[in-house]
Each structure stands twice: as structure tokens, then as C-alpha cells.
Amino acid sequence: MTECDTKMPLIITHREVPSYSSFCANHISMAGNNEVNVNESTRVVPLNTWILISNFKLAYNLLRRPDGTFNRHLAEFLDRKVPANANPVNGVISFDIIVDRATSLLCRIYRPAISEDQDEEGESTKITDFEKPVGSDFVPVIIFFHGGSFAHSSANSAIYDSLCRRLVGLCKAVVVSVNYRRAPENPYPCAYDDGWTVLEWVNSRKWLQSKDSKVHIYLAGDSSGGNIAHNVASRAIDSEIQVFGNIIITPMFGGEERTESETRLDGKYFVTLRDRDWYWRAFLPEGEDRDHPACNPFGPRGQNLEGVKYPRSLVVVAGLDLIQDWQLAYVQGLRNAGQDVKLLYLEKATIGFYLLPNNDHFHTVMEEISNFVSIDSGS
Numbered sequence: 001m002t003e004c005d006t007k008m009p010l011i012i013t014h015r016e017v018p019s020y021s022s023f024c025a026n027h028i029s030m031a032g033n034n035e036v037n038v039n040e041s042t043r044v045v046p047l048n049t050w051i052l053i054s055n056f057k058l059a060y061n062l063l064r065r066p067d068g069t070f071n072r073h074l075a076e077f078l079d080r081k082v083p084a085n086a087n088p089v090n091g092v093i094s095f096d097i098i099v100d101r102a103t104s105l106l107c108r109i110y111r112p113a114i115s116e117d118q119d120e121e122g123e124s125t126k127i128t129d130f131e132k133p134v135g136s137d138f139v140p141v142i143i144f145f146h147g148g149s150f151a152h153s154s155a156n157s158a159i160y161d162s163l164c165r166r167l168v169g170l171c172k173a174v175v176v177s178v179n180y181r182r183a184p185e186n187p188y189p190c191a192y193d194d195g196w197t198v199l200e201w202v203n204s205r206k207w208l209q210s211k212d213s214k215v216h217i218y219l220a221g222d223s224s225g226g227n228i229a230h231n232v233a234s235r236a237i238d239s240e241i242q243v244f245g246n247i248i249i250t251p252m253f254g255g256e257e258r259t260e261s262e263t264r265l266d267g268k269y270f271v272t273l274r275d276r277d278w279y280w281r282a283f284l285p286e287g288e289d290r291d292h293p294a295c296n297p298f299g300p301r302g303q304n305l306e307g308v309k310y311p312r313s314l315v316v317v318a319g320l321d322l323i324q325d326w327q328l329a330y331v332q333g334l335r336n337a338g339q340d341v342k343l344l345y346l347e348k349a350t351i352g353f354y355l356l357p358n359n360d361h362f363h364t365v366m367e368e369i370s371n372f373v374s375i376d377s378g379s
Contacts (some may be wrong), residue, residue: 147223228249
């Protein structure tokens with residue numbers, strides 16, 4: 001159940017669904033956006049996913065202000081969070097750690113529970129057990145950047161806590177979820193700097209090394225998190241750190257030009273161009289436009305990746321995401337530079353489809369992620 005559900009209890013039956021749709025549509029309009037076509041999204045999205053994303057949409061509209069500021073206090077209240085849990089949940093334990101005290105940069109780390117994590121009386125994991133060496137021939141370490149258009153959500157948001165736990169079980173991995181600083185209070189390049197700090201920290205942890213004495217690092221993220229993963233990987237090119245792969249899910253990219261998908265899908269599936277433009281103004285340096293390399297990585301001022309050692313990439317594109325043209329342009333930019341990239345294009349998927357295991361697209365993506373990571377294991 002989402003935060004909006006807990007604030008306003010509602011028993012949903014088939015007969016009540018239209019009234020709930022009207023409720024969300026009316027409140028979205030009251031929040032300053034009457035361009036979202038509710039009927040379009042309900043035709044293609046499972047009901048519980050539709051409710052989840054609609055609640056996000058309602059909250060997001062309440063939090064953004066026309067003057068470019070953001071109601072952070074209300075955002076923290078509405079974001080349903082869960083604590084780290086040293087007791088195994090679905091075979092996974094989690095703990096929080098401060099990586100950089102100067103910026104209060106926190107990560108939530110998820111790792112598979114092992115039999116030694118509990119004694120015969122069932123006592124919880126000891127604090128000294130958290131950083132036990134992973135001790136396997138191959139253990140992928142996935143550094144995960146949550147979505148939220150650079151402004152919303154956090155490493156302890158319930159929906160991302162669940163997703164990271166799934167990735168641990170799916171990939172037999174350790175997942176390091178980054179609680180990066182968010183816009184508009186902390187605009188470009190704060191999120192990228194935090195990502196780089198965590199990359200360096202992860203790479204220096206001996207307990208995360210596989211048997212070959214390497215930390216097998218993968219960068220992953222959805223929406224703005226996918227954008228951050230790309231930019232951190234780009235910064236690693238000139239370093240000694242090896243990134244084994246990028247997992248980029250419906251990444252948030254854009255540009256000054258309005259594309260065909262932006263025009264065709266504006267307001268039809270949860271998101272409007274006005275929404276996207278607000279977030280870019282909140283994140284980009286003051287006075288910059290959407291052709292800034294942070295937004296348009298292969299645009300007029302983008303980085304040339306031809307002939308450099310860039311990680312192989314898995315890029316997931318939802319066919320009903322209004323910025324899909326920019327995501328496809330990103331894939332083509334990698335290909336033009338001679339980089340190894342696999343595109344997974346899901347024609348009937350919307351934003352957020354990967355957050356709940358209630359649709360075929362979810363299972364397709366999870367299988368692709370597992371296969372992508374397992375390539376390096378030699379299995």
C-alpha cells in the first residue's frame with residue numbers, strides 16, 4: 001500500500017474503480033495539471049500499478065512549485081520509507097552506512113543472508129557480520145541509483161527497497177543503493193558527484209571482492225537514476241576503476257528539440273512535457289538549456305565515447321514513455337561510438353512497470369538483467 005492509500009483508506013471493488021479514477025483525475029487537475037488522460041493509462045496498466053503511479057503523480061504535483069522551489073518537508077512525509085533490516089527478508093539482509101560525512105551521503109547495502117548470520121537461538125545478525133567477505137568465485141556488486149526525476153524518492157523508499165531486494169535474489173548480488181542529494185536544493189552535478197564517491201568507496205572495499213580480487217561493479221538505475229549511472233560510468237573512463245556493465249532502465253534524457261514521441265504521448269501515460277521541463281530546470285545549472293550534456297548526452301555538446309573503454313550496456317525503453325525517442329537516441333549514440341549495447345524495447349510498457357511483479361514486462365526485464373550480469377560469471 002502506498003502512502004496516499006494509508007492517508008485516505010479506500011476499499012477498491014470493480015464498481016468503485018471509476019470513482020477512484022475520477023478522484024485522482026480531479027486532484028491532479030487541482031494540483032495544477034489537467035492534461036493527463038486517465039483513460040489512456042488505465043487501458044494498458046494493471047490496476048495496482050496504475051494506483052501506485054497515480055499516487056506518485058498526485059504527490060509530485062503537490063510538491064512542485066511554479067517558482068521552481070520544492071516542498072521537501074511534505075515530500076519526506078508522503079514518501080513511505082522502510083528501515084534497514086538485519087533480519088533476513090526473502091533471504092536478504094540490509095544495513096545503512098555513511099560513505100561521506102561531509103555531505104551526509106548514505107548508502108543502503110543489501111546482501112544475501114547466509115546460514116551463519118543467525119545462531120541456533122535465532123539471534124539477529126551481529127554488526128560485525130555485515131562486512132563479511134562475500135567469498136564466492138563471482139559476486140556482482142550493483143550500485144543502484146533510484147529514480148524520481150532527480151527530486152523524489154530515496155534509498156529507503158519502500159518501493160525501491162523492494163526492487164533492490166529482488167535484484168539481490170535475482171542476480172545473487174550485493175546491491176548498494178545510493179541516497180544521492182536531490183534537486184532543486186542540490187542541482188547538477190551533486191547527484192553525479194555522490195555517485196562517483198560511492199563508486200570509489202565500493203571499489204576500495206576488500207570484502208566486496210570476488211575470488212579474483214576484483215570488485216565486479218555494475219551501475220544501475222531507473223529514470224534519473226539511469227541518467228546518473230551513465231554519467232558516473234563516463235567519469236570512470238579516465239580512472240583505474242573497472243565498471244563491468246550498465247543497467248539503464250527508462251533513463252531520463254532529453255533535449256531542446258521536441259520529438260515525435262514527446263508530442264504524441266504528452267499527458268497520455270502519467271507524464272507531461274511540462275512535468276519534465278520543470279525537473280530539468282530544477283536540476284541543470286542556472287541558465288542552461290536541455291542540450292546540456294547532462295540532459296542530452298549525445299547532443300551538440302555531448303561527450304565523444306568513440307574509441308574509449310566504456311562498459312557494455314543494457315538499456316530498457318518503454319514504448320509508452322513520452323521520452324522514448326531520447327532513450328532510443330541514447331542507444332544509437334552508444335552504437336555510433338562503437339560501444340556494446342543491448343536494447344530491450346517494450347512496446348506496450350509505461351513508466352514504472354518494473355516496480356511491481358504484476359505484468360509480463362516486469363518478468364522480461366528481470367530475466368534480461370539476470371542474464372546480463374551472469375555473462376561475466378562464466379556460467
